[in-house]
Amino acid sequence: MSRxxxxxxxxxxxxxxxxxxxxxxxxxxxxxRVATYGQIAREAGRPRHARHVGYALRxxxxxxxxxxxxxxxxxxxxxxxxxxxxxxxxxxxxxEGIVLDRRGxxxxxxxxxxxxx
DNA sequence: AATGTGACCGCGA
DNA sequence: TTCGCGGCCACAT
Numbered sequence: 001m002s003r004x005x006x007x008x009x010x011x012x013x014x015x016x017x018x019x020x021x022x023x024x025x026x027x028x029x030x031x032x033r034v035a036t037y038g039q040i041a042r043e044a045g046r047p048r049h050a051r052h053v054g055y056a057l058r059x060x061x062x063x064x065x066x067x068x069x070x071x072x073x074x075x076x077x078x079x080x081x082x083x084x085x086x087x088x089x090x091x092x093x094x095x096e097g098i099v100l101d102r103r104g105x106x107x108x109x110x111x112x113x114x115x116x117x
Numbered sequence: 118a119a120t121g122t123g124a125c126c127g128c129g130a
Numbered sequence: 131t132t133c134g135c136g137g138c139c140a141c142a143t
Contacts, residue, residue, distance in 0.1 A: 036125085036126090037124075037126080038125065038126055041125085047126095048125095048126070048127095049125090051123065051124090051126085053125080054124040055123075055124085058123085068124085072124090073124080073125060074125075080124045081124070084124070085124075089124090
């Protein structure tokens with residue numbers, strides 16, 4: 001491993017490869033659990049690049065099989081805009097047994113995804 | 118090239 | 131707990 005320890009190369013392909021990595025990670029989120037944008041970015045070896053996770057998801061085609069709805073922000077809230085996928089996302093989460101409190105927030109302590117290696 | 122925006126995050130007040 | 135700010139970086143104009 002003669003690689004610099006401060007970061008993980010994306011592989012040379014750049015942005016596209018990074019997005020693919022985000023997608024792969026999101027695809028691993030089990031049913032009934034949620035992950036945060038920051039968490040996905042971190043798992044992908046790009047801490048503090050949470051915004052790009054949202055970017056990648058925004059670029060996702062409608063009808064994608066990816067469980068994008070299991071990705072929420074660090075406060076446990078749905079970040080998608082009401083005019084975008086908010087209603088659908090809320091519905092999907094509820095359908096999996098995830099509880100949203102009165103303010104529409106998910107208890108990350110309880111439903112947060114803990115990736116096991 | 119420069120500027121503004123964004124499905125975000127974390128910290129300090 | 132909420133609110134404000136700076137940081138991050140790709141993308142649209």
